[in-house]
Amino acid sequence: MSDNEHTTVRIVDIARMAGVSVATVDRVIHNRGKVSEENLARINEVLRRVDYRPNLIARSLASGRRYTLCAVMPRFDPGEYWADFEAGIARAEAEAVRYNVTVRRFCFDQYDRSSFESLLETLRREEFDGAVIATLFAEMVEPFTRELDARGVPYVFVDSDIPACNRLAYFGTSSFDAGAVAARLLFDRLDPGADIVVGRIVHRGDAGSNQWRNREAGFRSYLEAHAFRGRLHYAALRLDDEACNGRVLDEMFRENPSIAGAVTFNSTCYILAGYLAARRRDGVRLVGYDVIRRNGEMLSAGVVTALVAQRPEAQGYRAVMALCEWLVEGRAPSKVNNMPIDILLKENIPYYKNNII
């Protein structure tokens, strides 16, 4: 067996599919010699269908040039949101090995601003050809991207966008519209005068992410447009302090008996769900984000009403591939790539991960 046995479309296949000669396909691909309008259209249609990109590999392998990308993202445990994102990166990396590209992960604590600050110090000393950046600490990401601009390093945003930056592309949902979707799912069976708890994780030294702010804006905008007459109550919750969260929420529910809805604008709605289940508050409708393990369990158990999801694997995969195509082939992606906003209920979550195509 030779080491270049291969599994994709060859020029002969393209010629056969387009019903033209190999020489004609060769002329089109190398942009030399004359080809009739009709044949050109047929060949281009086939190239589009098979997503043909020979130059990418040919150039990269011929030059022997290697590329290093870095992925700047939160640390995670298995089953968490960023684990799915990383799985997408790993899948892209497996494909991108053909492009002589390596992806290095640089992780920070998403609940600790200083952790991101010191990671940026590390990155200032590192050499890399492109970066995928999760934009959780937007106000620190922005000045860092100006340094990357100065160094000529392209970067792609995931999770939430910062349009002010000169990013090559964004892969993620429209956070504003994802906020409106959560409001719709929460409000659909809520009395317009009922109150809503908003669970907020207390960050160390951070006022909350830009994604949080955009989702909240979309959420409020939907409620305003639909004659919501209740109040939003902000509950400051802690990641690993169930007793403290219990006290905060007990007091909130005691003082506001008309609370009938709850929402969290990040992946942590399992915290509110755990409280509602423990206190048997079955009447409170709860909506959150992301199909992480603990959220999924609470949805299946009927404690969470609905989850809004945003395909983190696809974000990781497409962000890396976009950088590869740009660096090796000079092919620029769309600036904004909005992922589908998925809606998960108890009834359809069993099938959600079967989304391979």
Add this chain to the structure above:
Amino acid sequence: MSDNEHTTVRIVDIARMAGVSVATVDRVIHNRGKVSEENLARINEVLRRVDYRPNLIARSLASGRRYTLCAVMPRFDPGEYWADFEAGIARAEAEAVRYNVTVRRFCFDQYDRSSFESLLETLRREEFDGAVIATLFAEMVEPFTRELDARGVPYVFVDSDIPACNRLAYFGTSSFDAGAVAARLLFDRLDPGADIVVGRIVHRGDAGSNQWRNREAGFRSYLEAHAFRGRLHYAALRLDDEACNGRVLDEMFRENPSIAGAVTFNSTCYILAGYLAARRRDGVRLVGYDVIRRNGEMLSAGVVTALVAQRPEAQGYRAVMALCEWLVEGRAPSKVNNMPIDILLKENIPYYKNNII
């Protein structure tokens, strides 16, 4: 440029990714010579990640064997459900050209039983190596598959399953659960005592598809479990007779003033939506299936409350690929491949088609 320039993973790439020698990878792939447990695990992990399948192509191209598949499906206009399904077939065909596989389409009128009957006559005279079958006329599909069994021709079902048959695989949603999802979306804001209209397209000579029956069973099961006290009213509607449908529905609404919900168990909810919009019956909540153009427009306009969708492109693509892998490589797919059940609201439908990964 040689005609076998290629774009996928080579043995050297796999060796590099697994951190082993090319010779070691070669031993694993050809199942000869000794390899340590650890190296075997690492190589298999890489092979899995890059979805390596050299034998498939090597065998097919070396033997020069050609395969003809047939796709048995309803005729369609652009923007309809089966157009998306066909797009998935076309995408698979573009990839499957490497396997020397051709897909021939055989279409019937999904609203005319005799049309399917005469198509079966045609198929009895045709030679093919495998079939993708849309199971709309289940009671005629079943005896036909026994003929295919006798001929040794493998077949794959899409759209809805007929477990009694010896199909190689099924690609589609769980129709029962998709029915429960529709019930949930409809019932979430409905008074438990309200009545529901069920729109039924009158078929020529058919009592309705098995998908319809399974969705309806799931729908009823959800309502029963959730203390629905209203009644279901079946409206016999026609595909292209707005005036007649108007008369049928006017009478139904006149006689049953407590109707506050509506549902259709196939792609035609735009018919009910058109009626509700024309009569300005804003208070009626309507749920249907499939993001076909006309349904999507009615959802965006706020007439349809929600749509349940099932990724027809993925069904077409995966059905063809499963047959290719079985025929060329002897690799059997899972018997039942349940697609995700997607939920579309006015707020997330703009992003639904951005699902490329």
